[in-house]
Amino acid sequence: MxxxxxxxxxxxxxxxxxxxxxxxxxxxxxxxxxxxxxxxxxxxxxxxxxxxxxxxxxxxxxxAAGTAMPPLLLDDDEAVAVALGLGAIATRGVGVEETSLTALAKLEQVLPSHLRRRVEAVRAATSAVPDPGGPVELPVLGAVAAAIRSQERLRFGYTTHDGRTEPRHVEPQRLVNWGPLWYLLAWDLARDDWRIFRVDRMVPHAPTGARFRPRVIPEEEVVNFVVRRVARSTWTYRARVVVHAPSAEVAARIPIPIEIEEIDESTCRFELGSNDPDRLALSLTQLGADIEVLEGDEVVAALERLAARLQRAAGGALSGR
The missing domain is CATH 1.10.10.10 (Winged helix-like DNA-binding domain superfamily/Winged helix DNA-binding domain)
Structure with a gap:
């Protein structure tokens, strides 16, 4: 019995x-x-x-279904399937990537070694259509998510944009998924300030075991902070423009959070950038309002090229009538 x-x-x-x-x-x-x-x-x-x-x-x-989520029992095959499924979801832009990672971190923490080997074998033997941003390193993401969940300080090697590798010691706060890339917002203990790290450039070291008290940041402020910092750091070309439209309407048409200065009820001013002046010019024309470029000679030249192409396209259509 x-x-x-x-x-x-x-x-x-x-x-x-x-x-x-x-x-x-x-x-x-x-x-x-x-x-x-x-x-x-x-x-x-x-x-x-x-x-x-x-x-x-x-x-x-x-x-039956209750009011709270009780613990579940999974057999070996079910545990492997859940781990693989969570890993797959974490690489897709469906809005639950970070939740999937924290759940995966919890599961992999208790997986027996023989099941962990099965999961890794399936991952190693499986191919997928590559993402434009490159492969997602699930072990690294899992280690970072586990450190965030357990409020544990994290040590890792970090490859900077110029190819140097630096040791970092941080209090990891939040993971933010933007397009094909993952970013870690963390308090850098050596610099005594917030820093943002690309996860694909991180190589985590052994767990530190040192706990910390999280610094409270509202979710929307986390995303806006990361997007603003990352976007500005990658801009090669910038344009400062005046848009003849209300600031709220302009903000709704720009896909990233930026600081918009309201001039009056129907006019606003802001700075926007890109690593491609032609793409930046096109995005400015899609605001649906008249614009004036105050600064940004490369963007002005790109707007002139775009205007010439559109004029040629309209001319060809008119001549065919």
């Missing part, structure tokens, strides 16, 4: 594996009396598992 704790786990596994069980079927599978089954059902309920009971000859037990 199984001991009580082991029997409860076996009972929970049976309830998760099939929708309905009669008392007699459960007692036969567990090798105990129906009275013991009833007692064990009561213990599961006390632990937070919502088990419904139906009276009568054809009655029995069913694991």
């Amino acid at each position: 199984l001991e009580t704790s082991a029997r409860l786990l076996e009972l929970l596994s049976l309830l998760q594996a099939r929708r309905d069980w009669t008392s007699s079927a459960l007692s036969e599978r567990l090798g105990v009396s129906t009275r013991t089954v009833r007692a064990d059902i009561g213990r599961l309920r006390a632990l937070g598992y919502p088990v419904d009971a139906r009276p009568g000859v054809s009655g029995g037990y069913r694991l």
